[in-house]
Amino acid sequence: MSNKKARNIFITVCISPAIILFILFMVVPTVEVFRMSMYSWGGFSNTKEFVGFDNFKVLWNDAGFIQSFQNSVLLIVLVAMITIVFALFFAALLTKENLKGNNFFRIIFYIPNILSIVVIAGIFSAVYDPESGLLNSVFDIFSLESMKQMWLGNQSIVIYSVAGALVWQAIGYYMVMYMSSMASIPASYYEAASLEGAGKLKQFTSITLPLIWNNIRTTLTFYIISTINLSFLLVKAMTGGGPDGSTEVFLSYMYAQAYGNSTYGYGMAIGVVVFLFSFALAAIVSHITKRDVLEY
Amino acid sequence: MEKKKGMRTETLFKLFIYVALFALAISIIIPVVWVFMASIKENKEFYGNPWSLPDGFYFQNFIEAFVEANMGDYLLNSVIVTTLSLLILLVVALPAAYVLSRFKFMGSGLLNSFVKAGLFINVSYIAVPIFLMLLGWDSGIKELLGEGLFLNNRFILALIYASTALPFTIFLLSSYFETLPADFEEAASIDGAGYFRTMFSVMLPMAAPSIIIVILFNFLLFWNEYILALTLMPAENKTLPVGLLNLMAAERAAVNYGPMYAGMVIVMLPTLILYIIVQKRLTQGMTVGGVKG
Numbered sequence: 001m002s003n004k005k006a007r008n009i010f011i012t013v014c015i016s017p018a019i020i021l022f023i024l025f026m027v028v029p030t031v032e033v034f035r036m037s038m039y040s041w042g043g044f045s046n047t048k049e050f051v052g053f054d055n056f057k058v059l060w061n062d063a064g065f066i067q068s069f070q071n072s073v074l075l076i077v078l079v080a081m082i083t084i085v086f087a088l089f090f091a092a093l094l095t096k097e098n099l100k101g102n103n104f105f106r107i108i109f110y111i112p113n114i115l116s117i118v119v120i121a122g123i124f125s126a127v128y129d130p131e132s133g134l135l136n137s138v139f140d141i142f143s144l145e146s147m148k149q150m151w152l153g154n155q156s157i158v159i160y161s162v163a164g165a166l167v168w169q170a171i172g173y174y175m176v177m178y179m180s181s182m183a184s185i186p187a188s189y190y191e192a193a194s195l196e197g198a199g200k201l202k203q204f205t206s207i208t209l210p211l212i213w214n215n216i217r218t219t220l221t222f223y224i225i226s227t228i229n230l231s232f233l234l235v236k237a238m239t240g241g242g243p244d245g246s247t248e249v250f251l252s253y254m255y256a257q258a259y260g261n262s263t264y265g266y267g268m269a270i271g272v273v274v275f276l277f278s279f280a281l282a283a284i285v286s287h288i289t290k291r292d293v294l295e296y
Numbered sequence: 297m298e299k300k301k302g303m304r305t306e307t308l309f310k311l312f313i314y315v316a317l318f319a320l321a322i323s324i325i326i327p328v329v330w331v332f333m334a335s336i337k338e339n340k341e342f343y344g345n346p347w348s349l350p351d352g353f354y355f356q357n358f359i360e361a362f363v364e365a366n367m368g369d370y371l372l373n374s375v376i377v378t379t380l381s382l383l384i385l386l387v388v389a390l391p392a393a394y395v396l397s398r399f400k401f402m403g404s405g406l407l408n409s410f411v412k413a414g415l416f417i418n419v420s421y422i423a424v425p426i427f428l429m430l431l432g433w434d435s436g437i438k439e440l441l442g443e444g445l446f447l448n449n450r451f452i453l454a455l456i457y458a459s460t461a462l463p464f465t466i467f468l469l470s471s472y473f474e475t476l477p478a479d480f481e482e483a484a485s486i487d488g489a490g491y492f493r494t495m496f497s498v499m500l501p502m503a504a505p506s507i508i509i510v511i512l513f514n515f516l517l518f519w520n521e522y523i524l525a526l527t528l529m530p531a532e533n534k535t536l537p538v539g540l541l542n543l544m545a546a547e548r549a550a551v552n553y554g555p556m557y558a559g560m561v562i563v564m565l566p567t568l569i570l571y572i573i574v575q576k577r578l579t580q581g582m583t584v585g586g587v588k589g
Binding site for chain 2: 006007008010011013014015017018019021022024025026027028029030032033036086089090093097099101104105106107108109110111112114115116117118119121122123124125126127132133134137168171172176200225228229232233236237251254255258259264267268271274275279
């Protein structure tokens, strides 16, 4: 009996601090996001007013929100598609081909992932600078003046510049992920395939892809969640949503409304919509890409 | 004839591979190295060709960043906040992960899925509610003490960093503890060790490899984080990334680029050094909580 008591005390002591911190700083704020989205609240004044779903109705006709929605969806699709192609390609090269400097490339490709997003914003401001930027001066060297752009100043291309920076920082991370699942595919499969005359591309599409499919599916969810998050952090540090709202994304618009504009209730309503949207999108994508898992 | 052609496509393929690999490697190395070089350039050097090498080692940039832009203070704040967060995180997460993964009790299944659900909560969503919560506590405390306590407080920021890292850390540590056989605990119990004794002297030391990975990942997370720091430290005690944001805005307005790049070097140098020392563990550790073993 006393042993059972000791066990209970031990369990309580061990998990209580974690549970208290988790509830206080993660569960409560999350619940608050949902609760506050129903209120009209200026923040510092204490005049909270329950308005039901009014915030969401306003959202429906808010041109700023619709633009941020379009930008975010464009970024999610672009970044996921480009990153997945590059990451798979380089992962396949580094695991399958016997290359010199294998390790060197792995180490270099992962570097963007350890840099602060503020530093990445700084780096790409230097790369995209219209006059003394690295990208434009490369075009100068090759006499391709027509390719020179105001990468961060032109409203119609700035969102692609943001996508470029996001892909740059994401490739290494996903490459390492795919490498680890590719490494566990037995080499005998490839030997058998090559004896039967299957080329490298054929081997990739009929052995590698099906066998790491589950891993790719998992990363699709990561792409959705992390692009929503990182695009906010990058845009906030690099363009501030400009020029003229052309790089405003989901959470940067939420942050601008809630923290900048002090319309907390409205900002939180945006948060709720984004939260639900990302979950729904992840569920749909995961449902569409569902295949029978191949065992090996 | 046939064989020769096969050889040639093989060589071409190899060539193509190396061109692709070097292209990506260069696109990563050049901008990073360029920032390092820009950090020792004098301001007038920024007007010419961006590819020119620095004329000399213009250390004034770093002095300006450290002294005038307060990056020295921010560096100290970042060190304090990161260290405190890691300490709090380990003290809180290790026992919790151990108990959640190896003890069955009422509600343990529920708690485990609760923690997993926490993996989906993103700091960017809850930064503003956390700010409002602290603001509310501050206005309550102001009536008692005359000044706020929770905003602009390094310890509170560290506590919140640790809390937001709990789900990932507990998840990662639990998946390690689950793999350990029960023999160790039984042996310790036969030798008369209590629960606490067993945990501290038998189980936690065995988790050392996982603990190192947890420290590495969370160090990068805490050191680089800026949205909570920006929101919760509006006045004083800024951390490095927030300081860098201010520095970037100020120097760009003043068309004085050197200190800005010096600031970027100050922020990324510690992570780069750490990465080069431990890169093997870091890229391997990524697969610890992974999908396939």
